[in-house]
Amino acid sequence: MLALAAAIGLCAPTIALASAQARPAPTVSSAAAAASPAYTTSVRTGVGLLGGTTDTGNHCGSYDDWNNTSPCTTPLQFPFPVKFYGKTYTSALADTAGNIQFGGDATRTESDTCFPDPELGPAFAVHTGYAMQTAEKPTFGIFTGVHGTAPHRTFVVEWRAGLAGLSFDDPYAEWDFEARFVEGSSTVSAVFGDSYENDLGPNDTWVRTSPAPWRGSTAVQDGLGHSSGGCGGTPAKGTEVTFTTTPTAPTVVEENGAAVRYSGTWRAGRCGSSTCSPGNRQTSTSAAGARATLTYTGTRADWVASTGPNGGKVGLYVDGRFVRTVDLYSPTIVDGRVFAGPTKASGKHTLTLKRLSGRLNVDAFRVR
Known part of the structure; x- marks a missing residue:
């Protein structure tokens, strides 16, 4: 589904967060560095989607899509500076597979792995299940929207997607979910709309955070309480998982x-x-x-x-x-x-x- 920073895989909807360290800027050994801020998570239900209205142009396939199309990333331009793990960003990349990447540019190449995905960089991720694609239907795609007025705006990135290879007359092969960024805040969240089971098994969802790339990382936090070794269960429609910055000691x-x-x-x-x-x-x-x-x-x-x-x-x-x-x-x-x-x-x-x-x-x- 969605990942803010590195990526999401295909094993179930998952929300994971990890600081962007791909393509790191040069560092100077004599410079004192502050630790990345940590996040705490909270879950609530009964939350409706805000939704996106602007089509980003991401209409791509998946690794095992039957129409021989491939996943892709699409540039996002934030309407206000977005704070993520202590860094400020003005742009990012949205991936077909349901993630937003800060500093990296990768697409999913497997359809059956859960986060942390060793193929991708650090991230805040909401993981959708299986081989997600945005090409099969004209209503599919990645859409953005700005809600509210400055300085209290919310920027939304919404995925309307389906499972590659199924008959898309079947509504059980479709998902709808979004990532939210709040102006002037480090808070990021994911909200699930329709997230159905299908004949390949349940969609598993988890939300995880990590201040390091997924590969070999031990500092992973799961917003839905799942173990780090596997996927989770299907979140109910209206589930919101929010990551809030925890102040760190200087x-x-x-x-x-x-x-x-x-x-x-x-x-x-x-x-x-x-x-x-x-x-x-x-x-x-x-x-x-x-x-x-x-x-x-x-x-x-x-x-x-x-x-x-x-x-x-x-x-x-x-x-x-x-x-x-x-x-x-x-x-x-x-x-x-x-x-x-x-x-x-x-x-x-x-x-x-x-x-x-x-x-x-x-x-x-x-x-x-």
Whole structure:
């Protein structure tokens, strides 16, 4: 049925989620990287399809289709930025077999395997059963729709498909299901419309998440409670499975981490209170023009420092652009103060601290 990110197979309707890591962008070993956000799942019933109205042009066959057509992928352009596993996307690919791929371009080549499918990359997937195709009937295809008004829109990708090789006068060979993306949110969901059994056996459905490609992955979560080794059962019409981002703890980069670079004269010291970072160290400077720069991969980096009578003013920059001036003065010493950086699109960034006056100190950074 549908998969958001890698793919879905043919063994039953399945909803699975895995972060897109196919064709990974080059990484720099000195950059601090934030962990991918996890997802929690919830299931409810009695939910109607919103439906798609725009035909994407995906009218393709399947691996074992009798009309000798093949599955295919079709580009999707999102009407708003879509967040998936901590990354932001403006486009993706929809596959005949019921999946949306972020970063990969693959089609199903077998009709009898369930997720995780080793042939495909990472994904959020809703798996339909067997050899799905969108070519047999003029009403079949992949359709998109935008519901609501900005900034509260929902983008829908709907599959109207059938089982390859059966007589399509038989309604028991057809499926209707959709994936939903919510504007300004990392929430993704799958909703089942008609999902019938047929003479080849029951359609099995499951919803799974994984922050890694399916091949060899052990971090797979199933939204319908099925074991990782097989397919599930047929979901009732109106079943919705929703994936919601679970906030993850920030990655702490100590002041002496490999991702931090200093210019000017700095002095190492201790930070002994319970509010200091776990390393109980900090480094400080009173040198004119001294700087500290963190290179990180994520959406935001926060700076942890102490304020006190000798604290000065500090210029905070992200990706070389001035953000604001931070004042580290306070009548008494206060350790463990957190100064938040701005939220940016997920990717590689720099956060720079420039001493303007008084004393500048660095306890740690927190990357999200």
